[in-house]
Every structure is written in C-alpha cells, then in structure tokens.
Amino acid sequence: GAGVSQSPSNKVTEKGKDVELRCDPISGHTALYWYRQSLGQGLEFLIYFQGNSAPDKSGLPSDRFSAERTGGSVSTLTIQRTQQEDSAVYLCASSRHGQGANGYTFGSGTRLTVV
Amino acid sequence: SQKIEQNSEALNIQEGKTATLTCNYTNYSPAYLQWYRQDPGRGPVFLLLIRENEKEKRKERLKVTFDTTLKQSLFHITASQPADSATYLCALAHNAGNMLTFGGGTRLMVKP
Numbered sequence: 001g002a003g004v005s006q007s008p009s010n011k012v013t014e015k016g017k018d019v020e021l022r023c024d025p026i027s028g029h030t031a032l033y034w035y036r037q038s039l040g041q042g043l044e045f046l047i048y049f050q051g052n053s054a055p056d057k058s059g060l061p062s063d064r065f066s067a068e069r070t071g072g073s074v075s076t077l078t079i080q081r082t083q084q085e086d087s088a089v090y091l092c093a094s095s096r097h098g099q100g101a102n103g104y105t106f107g108s109g110t111r112l113t114v115v
Numbered sequence: 116s117q118k119i120e121q122n123s124e125a126l127n128i129q130e131g132k133t134a135t136l137t138c139n140y141t142n143y144s145p146a147y148l149q150w151y152r153q154d155p156g157r158g159p160v161f162l163l164l165i166r167e168n169e170k171e172k173r174k175e176r177l178k179v180t181f182d183t184t185l186k187q188s189l190f191h192i193t194a195s196q197p198a199d200s201a202t203y204l205c206a207l208a209h210n211a212g213n214m215l216t217f218g219g220g221t222r223l224m225v226k227p
Contacts, residue, residue, distance in 0.1 A: 059214075106160070
C-alpha cells in the first residue's frame with residue numbers, strides 16, 4: 001500500500017482482556033518497528049523485526065506483550081491481560097532494508113484505552 | 116544511562132521568524148540523528164537525517180546541525196509559518212541496523 005496501515009484506530013477494552021493490534025507495512029519494507037507513546041510523552045521502543053532475523057524484543061515492557069510478523073509483512077502486537085497502564089497510542093513504522101537511515105514511515109497508530 | 120533531551124516547554128514564535136529547537140544527548144555515540152514532525156492524532160513524519168560526520172544539512176526552509184563534541188543537534192525552521200506548528204522529535208541510532216531512540220519532542224507554535 002501507499003503507507004503504513006494500522007487497525008483498529010481506536011480500541012477500548014476492559015482491564016484483564018486481551019487485545020490484538022495490527023500493522024500492515026509498506027510493501028517491500030523489510031524492517032518493521034512497534035513503538036508506544038503515552039499522552040504527552042515521547043516514543044518508547046517495543047520491538048523490531050528485520051527480514052527473517054530473530055526480532056529485537058528488548059523494549060517489550062513485560063511478558064504480557066508479544067508480537068508476530070507473518071510472511072515478512074503484516075505484524076500483530078498482542079497484549080494479554082491488559083492493565084490501565086497499557087493505555088497509550090501504539091505506533092507501527094516500517095523502513096526499507098532495515099536501514100533506518102532512510103527514515104521511518106509511521107502509521108497513524110492505534111489508541112488503546114484500558115478501562 | 117542514555118538520555119535524549121528536548122525542551123518539554125512549548126516554543127512560541129511569531130510568523131516569519133526562525134524557530135530553533137534543541138536536542139541534547141548523553142552517554143550516546145550515534146551514527147546518525149533524525150528529525151520528525153508529529154501532528155496531533157498522527158504518527159511522526161520523517162524530515163531530515165544528519166550523519167555523525169556531517170556538520171549541517173539543509174532542506175528547503177529546514178536546517179539541522181550536529182555537534183558530536185557538544186552532543187547536540189539544532190533544528191531550524193526559517194521564515195516560519197503557522198502551518199509549521201507541530202511537535203518536533205529528534206531520534207538517534209547507533210548505526211543503520213539499529214532501531215531509533217526518540218526524544219520527548221518539543222511543541223512549536225507559530226502565531227500569525
């Protein structure tokens with residue numbers, strides 16, 4: 001597609017429920033990143049996929065968070081047993097050949113609210 | 116610990132003036148530094164990249180400087196316009212294969 005697509009754009013869930021957030025990167029971009037942005041804050045790195053390499057999961061805040069990237073394209077970020085502190089905007093980005101030097105292309109994000 | 120600091124206070128300037136935003140970092144040796152623009156409800160948009168061996172980079176009304184001795188980057192918007200009002204984020208990476216680490220951003224307000 002022309003840009004990075006994320007769905008849903010908004011998600012309200014009850015505490016304790018599981019949620020899945022989807023990211024469809026730009027076609028041909030081999031690198032995919034997930035970040036989290038809390039209100040008025042900067043971006044917090046979560047996880048990074050590059051081609052067929054093992055993902056860099058060093059930013060995941062707890063074992064309730066996991067992500068997959070199927071077929072080197074679409075990625076799903078799953079949060080299990082959601083907590084109120086998980087409320088944030090989850091942003092996905094992609095870049096060509098893992099070379100962030102060319103700049104990331106971000107989606108518009110999924111706003112997650114845990115009530 | 117590694118830190119990337121941007122002024123958290125909003126910068127208010129008059130239309131036509133030059134806006135200057137600062138990005139300072141500590142305990143970091145970045146290979147390159149990037150600047151992004153973020154509008155409310157949107158993801159960041161890539162603006163400019165500058166490498167560690169470059170002092171200055173320009174693109175239209177934008178200019179970025181990179182001082183690895185001071186560990187600082189300055190981002191300038193000349194002849195600012197109300198449409199330039201947004202939050203501007205700096206981001207660093209150790210090398211092209213690493214993910215970017217972002218600063219907290221500075222909100223710029225350009226008044227007509």
